[in-house]
Amino acid sequence: MPLRVEQTFAARLAAGGRQTGMWVCSGSPLVAEICAGSGLDWLLIDAEHSPNGIESLLAQLQAVHGYPVSAVVRPPIGDAVLLKQYLDLGAQNLLIPMVDTPEQAAELVRAFRYPPHGIRGVGSALARASRWNRIEGYLENAAESVTLLVQIESVAAVDNVASIAAVEGVDGLFLGPADLAASMGLLGQQEHPDVVSAVEHCIRVVKAAGKPVGVNAFAEATARRYIDAGVDFILVGADVAMLARGSEALAAKYIPAAEGGDRASY
Template identity: 65%
Template structure:
């Protein structure tokens, strides 16, 4: 009997009756990924851009998560065609590509995700976990059905081009990155600056107005709720490494009175 793959993040968003809440998994640990997978959250972002993740690590994390009712979205380090091919062949069904600044860049990423004649994805389904080694019936002709693509808007140029980017056929949604957006606006480390927040809200309204799902990163609960009220469809509200860092600092402050609490305060991502 042909194997069935999990529903995509695109499909989950379309069926959801509320925003989907998730967290980052940046540690590279399959054990940590599995712990987070059982949290009750809606989705996890496995971060191949800033985390210490190789191809083997991504496969192991996908396998660890597979037994839980949670959806993994995997961020590639770039929109490179070869990297995207490798990620999809590993079994990444939901791909997030960072630093997409123009409609042309978005179209190039879509091409990398799709097989010929509609794109340039290399064909190796018989060798790949993505097709379960050709155990998924008609995988080559149905690959788009099993794959969702999200692009990241995280510069001032991308905000200006948000409507064009989100309108590209094959882009299933967008994710706004306030940290890099703040840096591109000359406000490095100030992702909660009023000008940055206003740009994020503008982008959310623009993309949601086109009927495409849009998400954002927000560790501060008040900011997260503000973006949800602005119309965000999916939000990241924490990260494995940040939770461990802040939790261990709190533990230190609790049991070592001489520690300076001010030294354990860190800016959110």
């Protein structure tokens, strides 16, 4: 029996309403499934700064399948060969880090599309993405079955944000204040007024371009500020950070506190 393509994250964004989510960085399918049933709108399964390879990503995608949550996967780099593997794996929604120019964004669009409009290699008969050719018309409609999000996280990207947002095939832009702060010479200071101002500038520009815009913000006051600024999707926590802070809080109930004070969540 023919199967159908699942709803993309781009379609959920287009339907309106803010999408609130969290990072899944543990590499654990069990943890991913726990997070998938939390009531959040989306999960970002990370492979840039987390211990994830193709096999562990597959297990996590399978674990969250069937829950009312969108799974977005972040590869470590926007390499066309790696993206082909992720797409064939059935990762419909990808967030590509460190996109600084419209030329980079355009090449990513090509990596997402089959010829003649792109360079994605054809292997649908072998791939989970097409459910091994059980999805009718997968090849012809593959571009509509995926979401391409690009990450703005450098001074150069901020300077180019309008032209990046204008690239056809880019479904949304996501702002990374931590790396942006580092790029601005303010390492670890994503709450610095200059960083916040740059993020809010990008929010305005991307929204004016008619594209969805998202942001990472673990501090609640900052998250609510960006929500008020109009972001369409946001990440407000991470599995590993919650476990770290929660286990520290548990220890603090029974063990005298060590010097050093509170740790930052991000």
